[in-house]
Amino acid sequence: MTGCALALPGMLLFAASTGEMVVSLADTGKAILNGMGLTHWEVPPVEAGIIWEYRMSRALMAASSGAGLALCGLVLQSILRNPLAEPYLLGISAGASLGAVCVMLLGLGGSVLGISSGAFLGACAAFVLIMIITRGMTDSPPRILLAGIAGTQLFNALTAWVVSTSANAEQSRSVMFWLLGSLSGVRWPDALLALGVTLAGLAVIFAFARALDTFTFGDEVSATLGVPVTVVRVVMLLACALVTAVLVSTIGAVGFVGLVIPHITRMLCGPGHRRAIPLAALIGSHFMILADVLSRTLIANQVLPVGVVTALVGAPAFVVMLCRRREVRT
Template identity: 45%
Template sequence: MSADPGACPGPVDLPHPAARRAAMTAPAAAPSPPPRAGRSAPAQAGLFLIAAAVLVASVAASVRIGTTDVGWTDLARVLGTHLSLGAEPLPPLVDSLIWDLRLPRVLMAALVGASLAVCGTVLQAVTRNALADPYLLGVSSGASTGAVTVVVLGVGAGTLGVTGGALTGALLSFGLLLMLLRRTGLDSVRIVLTGVVVGQLFTALTSLTLMASADADTTRAITHWLLGSMAPARWDAVAVCAIVTPVGLAVAWLCSNALDGLAFGADTAASLGIGVRRTRLLLLVVTAVLTSVAVATVGAIGFVGLIVPHGVRFLIGPLHRVLLPYAALAGAVFLVWTDALARIAFAPQEVPVGVITALLGVPLFLLVLRKRGEL
């Protein structure tokens, strides 16, 4: 194997059996329990199918939850109508409630939850930082600046304009990050420090832009968006996420063995034949794109990308080939139920889902740290 094979065209083969075992058992970002052994391939496949079934059941159950309850029969009839299965149509109001509001919202929660959980898992390995999350690169702050600028200046129209502004701001912040890292290198410490600097810069720009707007209604709307909400989710946004998310997850999974090596340190990864710089750059781009699309659509939702990887790693083990799919499923299920709780906790008033994830995330994260013996 050459010393620089490039950036994860597929799972990286570790050359020596002992080295392969060392890298595969390496903890991501912090000491982890040893990988769970003894499960055969059929058992692993069965367990994954059960987890996927839990996600499907969670999506279906969450669609029914809200200020107006929806029956299983109504849900089946709506799906049958819109999928041309010959079901009897429901009244337009009920049909619109389920098909135009509830279903895209719940599917968006699943896609965003999966994206954020996988991004957190990848960044914790790339940076070897247990506190790394999808917003480490400053992308969230850039998206916030773009969205706030669009609203304050009145550019664009409605949700589409806010989404476009947020995506533009996210890409600009990531471009600035890459420019700065080009001069300093892509080692884990510089990635973390540069990401913090870029995030603080765009946070300051967001504050200045908000101060320029004296409109209380505009400020309230912006604040609601900054806290994260699934309410704006519509089918066009779901379609974009449904394309971007699986592609990003597939690229990350193809780099599973490289992530195992990077979690053990750059020198160790390089000695195993992994192109460290190219792999890190590829994974940074993947996580930035996934985070940008998620934040541009629903705002910044914290703690999903921080607590889910730690919890799944504690239960499954640190091998990224197994960890990444389970993290995606766990993140999807977590955000689906969190969004359902946000809809009903203070009904009829809806709470931004980012508030609920923070309230749940803090005690869950402390529990994970305690179980890992770090608290």
């Protein structure tokens, strides 16, 4: 874990130096230090602008979103006792997509709401709907899962209807790019907001680490050990919903991070959440930074949606983990 934490600044430096314009690590470091106001090195203005205003903010957003999605996936798999649980299972991603599409294509909110604001409101509305469907029965994980699936299908259907009836070819392409997840429009305010929300979520989740350990054995055992099961589950659901809503509203739906990273984390450190929580955040950060670098470099003069890269890497990794578990059991 310590090595993973120490390597994170190096990963950020690597991401900031990588792109169509090749910049040395030395010049990249100087531009970053200048941007932080710590030094005043001589760096070409074009390189300094690209590194600090574009690549570094994008790398920080990738690290924050990877950590946040991995944390939410780890928590949801624990409190819902389902290895397939992930942040988007609660319909938050589908609600954010509908909110963003309504702003982009229908012009809802006029000039008051931007795409990110519309996506955030849609994500919050989706979570509220799921809670209404479950009628506050947060002590029933299967009911929450089923409500999340139903809400996801509903919002996806509404999104498809709006796109098919209101978008032209160019708008459909823009919507599809956003729905697949993109870091292209990220700037410093977005990255700092994501960083703050992710760190706050990490603090809240870590405070409940011991309570999360007891969920492995079921609600009855948790209650016997003095854990307020309903309160913990509601707090964790709210924390995951807020973190996911903020991230999805900025970068769109990036799949497989919240599903695969928790499994990798448990393979490395075991089920204990006091170790798994920080490690999942670090692994998620590294994974998303690498995915972002690949999205910018796999095809010359073209940027892929980062969600495409995470799916191309995450899906085979998940299959490999399933095969290894089957071999271990046999």
